[in-house]
Amino acid sequence: MVDDLQPPTNVFYDGKSARVHSVDVACSDLSLLISGPTLKEPVEWAYSDMRNVADVASEKGASFRVMDGLGRLNISDEDLIIRLKKLALNLNKSDIPANMWKRISIWGAGAIVSVFAIIFVIIPSFANQLATWIPVEREIALGRVSLNQIERLLSYGDDTNLTCKGQKGQAALDKMTTRLEDFINSPYPLDVKVFNHEMPNAFAVPGGHIVLFDGLIQAADSPEEVAAVLGHEMGHVFNRDPTRLALRSAGSVGILGMVFGDFAGGAVALVIAEQLISASYSKDAEANADVFAHMLMANAELPSAPMAKFFGKLYAEYGDGPEFLSHLASHPDLIGRAKAAENADTIGDDPFDAILSDTEWNDLRQFCANTAKDG
Amino acid sequence: MIEENTDIGSVGFNGNTPQLRSLAVVTTLLTLVTLGIYRFWARTRLRRYFWSAVTLDGHGFEYTGKGIEKLIGFLIAVAVLAIYLGTFQVAFSFAGMSLFEAVDSDGDQIRGVLLTYATFLFLAPLIFYAQYRARRYMLSRTKWKGIRFGADQAAWGYAIRAIGHWMLTFLTLGILLPRQTFYLEKYKADRTWFGTAQFVQEGRWQSLYPAMKHIIMGFAITVIGGAMMSMLFWTGSLEGDTAGIDIAIAVLAGSMIFIGTVWFYIGFAYYNVHSHRILTRNKTLGSNIHFTSEPRTARIIGIYLLGGLIISLLAPIIAGLIGGILGVLSSQILSGVDVGLGETPAGVGVGIVLGYITLFVVLAVLSLIFIKQPIIEHFAQVTTVHNAEELDEIEQREGDQMIEAEGFADALDVGTGF
Numbered sequence: 001m002v003d004d005l006q007p008p009t010n011v012f013y014d015g016k017s018a019r020v021h022s023v024d025v026a027c028s029d030l031s032l033l034i035s036g037p038t039l040k041e042p043v044e045w046a047y048s049d050m051r052n053v054a055d056v057a058s059e060k061g062a063s064f065r066v067m068d069g070l071g072r073l074n075i076s077d078e079d080l081i082i083r084l085k086k087l088a089l090n091l092n093k094s095d096i097p098a099n100m101w102k103r104i105s106i107w108g109a110g111a112i113v114s115v116f117a118i119i120f121v122i123i124p125s126f127a128n129q130l131a132t133w134i135p136v137e138r139e140i141a142l143g144r145v146s147l148n149q150i151e152r153l154l155s156y157g158d159d160t161n162l163t164c165k166g167q168k169g170q171a172a173l174d175k176m177t178t179r180l181e182d183f184i185n186s187p188y189p190l191d192v193k194v195f196n197h198e199m200p201n202a203f204a205v206p207g208g209h210i211v212l213f214d215g216l217i218q219a220a221d222s223p224e225e226v227a228a229v230l231g232h233e234m235g236h237v238f239n240r241d242p243t244r245l246a247l248r249s250a251g252s253v254g255i256l257g258m259v260f261g262d263f264a265g266g267a268v269a270l271v272i273a274e275q276l277i278s279a280s281y282s283k284d285a286e287a288n289a290d291v292f293a294h295m296l297m298a299n300a301e302l303p304s305a306p307m308a309k310f311f312g313k314l315y316a317e318y319g320d321g322p323e324f325l326s327h328l329a330s331h332p333d334l335i336g337r338a339k340a341a342e343n344a345d346t347i348g349d350d351p352f353d354a355i356l357s358d359t360e361w362n363d364l365r366q367f368c369a370n371t372a373k374d375g
Numbered sequence: 376m377i378e379e380n381t382d383i384g385s386v387g388f389n390g391n392t393p394q395l396r397s398l399a400v401v402t403t404l405l406t407l408v409t410l411g412i413y414r415f416w417a418r419t420r421l422r423r424y425f426w427s428a429v430t431l432d433g434h435g436f437e438y439t440g441k442g443i444e445k446l447i448g449f450l451i452a453v454a455v456l457a458i459y460l461g462t463f464q465v466a467f468s469f470a471g472m473s474l475f476e477a478v479d480s481d482g483d484q485i486r487g488v489l490l491t492y493a494t495f496l497f498l499a500p501l502i503f504y505a506q507y508r509a510r511r512y513m514l515s516r517t518k519w520k521g522i523r524f525g526a527d528q529a530a531w532g533y534a535i536r537a538i539g540h541w542m543l544t545f546l547t548l549g550i551l552l553p554r555q556t557f558y559l560e561k562y563k564a565d566r567t568w569f570g571t572a573q574f575v576q577e578g579r580w581q582s583l584y585p586a587m588k589h590i591i592m593g594f595a596i597t598v599i600g601g602a603m604m605s606m607l608f609w610t611g612s613l614e615g616d617t618a619g620i621d622i623a624i625a626v627l628a629g630s631m632i633f634i635g636t637v638w639f640y641i642g643f644a645y646y647n648v649h650s651h652r653i654l655t656r657n658k659t660l661g662s663n664i665h666f667t668s669e670p671r672t673a674r675i676i677g678i679y680l681l682g683g684l685i686i687s688l689l690a691p692i693i694a695g696l697i698g699g700i701l702g703v704l705s706s707q708i709l710s711g712v713d714v715g716l717g718e719t720p721a722g723v724g725v726g727i728v729l730g731y732i733t734l735f736v737v738l739a740v741l742s743l744i745f746i747k748q749p750i751i752e753h754f755a756q757v758t759t760v761h762n763a764e765e766l767d768e769i770e771q772r773e774g775d776q777m778i779e780a781e782g783f784a785d786a787l788d789v790g791t792g793f
Contacts, residue, residue, distance in 0.1 A: 011434075013521030018570060018769045020434070020520060053437065055398060055420045057391050057428035063437075070771065072437070072521050096443055103778070104443070107450035114454040118461040126462060130469040138473055206472075243472070250468035251461045258460060258786045259453060 009077055012036065015070025025080065027087060034073060043071060047088040051095055067095045115259060119252050127247035131240045136188055139243055143207030154197055162195040164214065169367025172360040176223065179355055180231050183299040184238055192230065196368040200314065202229050204236040206243040214368040220310060223356035223364065228293055228307030228341070235292025241285045290337055294344035302355055303347035311338035383432060384763030388755035390428040390748050398424055399740040407732060415449065416442030429755050431519060432763060440516035448782025456786050467494055502789050503534035509784035514567060515775035525772050527566035536562055553583035556650050564658055570769040578657030586649035593639030600631025641676065648672045664765050668758040675750065682745035690741055694734035702726015
């Protein structure tokens with residue numbers, strides 16, 4: 001900046017009117033004395049009360065204020081500034097009143113309670129209620145859309161159809177579905193599919209759409225293991241879990257966005273928090289779906305022990321770690337779930353009427369391989 | 376550059392880029408490290424810098440807001456808004472799901488649009504309320520020559536009027552936009568104070584119509600282009616005797632739509648700049664203090680384009696370099712230490728993470744230096760206060776406590792850009 005534009009050496013704003021005072025500054029033992037021809041009476045600032053005016057954009061000089069005061073003193077004499085910095089030792093000290101911390105703790109607690117109440121109590125119960133009011137045909141249509149999206153995502157946008165087709169495989173799948181379905185009164189017609197994908201996974205979307213992955217069928221040693229997983233997904237359908245979870249996360253995402261704001265660290269925190277919340281939401285849903293699956297297996301006079309065996313196998317192969325990020329494992333305690341399945345078994349070592357014959361089981365295992373050949 | 380105007384009432388800018396750079400780096404890093412909590416202090420410190428960089432008659436403005444009051448304001452807003460927003464969002468996704476019919480149906484799209492407007496109507500009062508309060512907070516924390524600015528408590532009145540004007544503008548397809556701009560500005564200006572002196576917005580809303588000329592021009596060109604294009608589709612194929620002419624018309628119509636659209640958007644920038652000019656000319660403070668502020672549309676668009684170009688060129692280079700260097704360094708430090716990153720060499724992982732963080736810091740810093748600072752500088756340089764000597768007569772006004780600060784605007788993420 002141009003030098004001759006600098007205001008006179010010491011400028012004082014008295015905080016009462018917009019008149020500017022050109023002042024002299026004298027340092028006494030304990031205070032700074034500000035006087036000038038335009039000031040009615042000299043102003044005295046105790047050094048201990050003096051504070052910096054920080055982050056000022058200028059190359060020269062410094063600006064000072066006094067705690068709880070409106071006056072401002074701008075000094076451009078570097079020697080005086082150095083002297084003042086030695087005398088006034090609290091220049092960089094915070095002058096936040098003590099009751100600020102009380103206010104922060106009160107409102108902080110209020111904000112935390114409010115956010116937790118809304119995320120863990122109000123939104124879930126609201127969502128559970130609303131989920132039962134959505135017309136079934138809307139849910140079916142919605143589910144179909146999200147199913148198409150998932151299919152496109154899993155095939156990496158190749159636009160290939162992942163759904164396996166073939167008369168024999170479909171017949172085996174239908175037989176399995178029918179035997180389990182006999183005992184439930186599903187709110188929707190069930191639509192069970194197999195995706196040609198190597199991940200050992202299965203999921204349900206709103207409206208009774210269930211998808212088993214070929215990877216899961218290949219990982220299973222018996223049709224009962226697959227049936228148990230299918231029963232689990234039916235449990236989600238019966239409880240309308242996909243719809244409830246969609247409504248819940250719509251509510252919680254908005255709140256989290258508000259809490260964390262839009263900046264880099266916030267985006268990461270938002271994703272982590274959303275994961276934690278949805279995991280805690282789905283923990284109950286997963287446990288209930290397991291119980292439902294045990295019940296279906298028992299009603300169909302099938303053992304649920306294979307489910308335990310299957311979980312044990314998945315645990316041995318993938319552990320509880322992040323590698324196995326499937327919908328099935330969003331409740332990560334595979335061992336605990338395996339034990340629950342073991343305990344729920346009603347057949348034990350007794351003989352039972354297998355859900356699929358050896359030929360049908362083979363058809364199901366070849367379902368996707370045959371589709372690929374045909375295609 | 377040095378065409379300083381020493382006349383009384385001249386507004387200047389004495390920003391100091393190295394100072395801004397270090398301030399921006401420090402505040403952005405602290406914001407990242409504290410998972411965002413520091414953002415209240417970061418914003419406070421940047422405002423202090425920018426406020427003090429703008430001078431009137433050589434006296435800098437001062438920002439007296441505090442980070443802690445912003446934090447409290449934010450907590451208050453979260454406590455109050457969480458319940459409203461949470462239930463509201465669940466209800467709206469429920470409505471969305473219940474109305475949903477099938478894939479790609481026209482009915483769904485129309486319902487989707489209507490639902491978006493309904494969402495807006497539910498949120499709009501809050502947004503306008505928050506914006507007014509944020510402005511009031513900012514004014515109450517702004518000082519010049521030790522005298523406070525201030526605004527009256529009138530946030531709900533503003534919210535109601537804002538919704539009314541927006542609806543009127545929407546229903547008249549934008550024809551009443553100048554009326555909206557004028558009356559909303561007048562509502563705010565007439566409730567704004569510097570010390571004991573009150574601002575008044577004078578003038579007529581019709582005088583803003585000339586500022587709209589480029590919006591209308593861009594719109595007209597787009598519409599004519601669109602009409603030509605659709606006529607071509609109706610009257611037949613691009614075959615036969617007239618094929619050559621048809622293709623020429625299609626090219627012409629296509630470029631008209633393109634040019635018209637760009638014109639239309641630039642027209643909005645022009646409108647904002649020129650309505651600001653007209654409104655500023657018609658403001659008074661106290662009995663006889665007037666203002667002029669004549670920013671130029673081309674300069675502002677130029678700052679955004681040039682700044683955007685510089686940022687998009689520099690940011691990846693700087694972030695890549697810093698991330699790479701830190702990655703190499705950390706891989707040497709971490710060599711032999713298993714940090715659980717599996718097969719990836721630890722240095723690569725650390726380098727990517729650090730590069731990513733650096734990119735955010737660099738983007739924030741560069742946009743302050745190459746966009747925000749030049750924009751503020753431009754506005755300062757084109758603004759003048761007339762009869763500024765009368766400012767000396769103005770006395771101090773009472774402080775405005777506002778314990779919730781700008782918390783609502785912050786939580787709703789509206790209007791706290793500075």
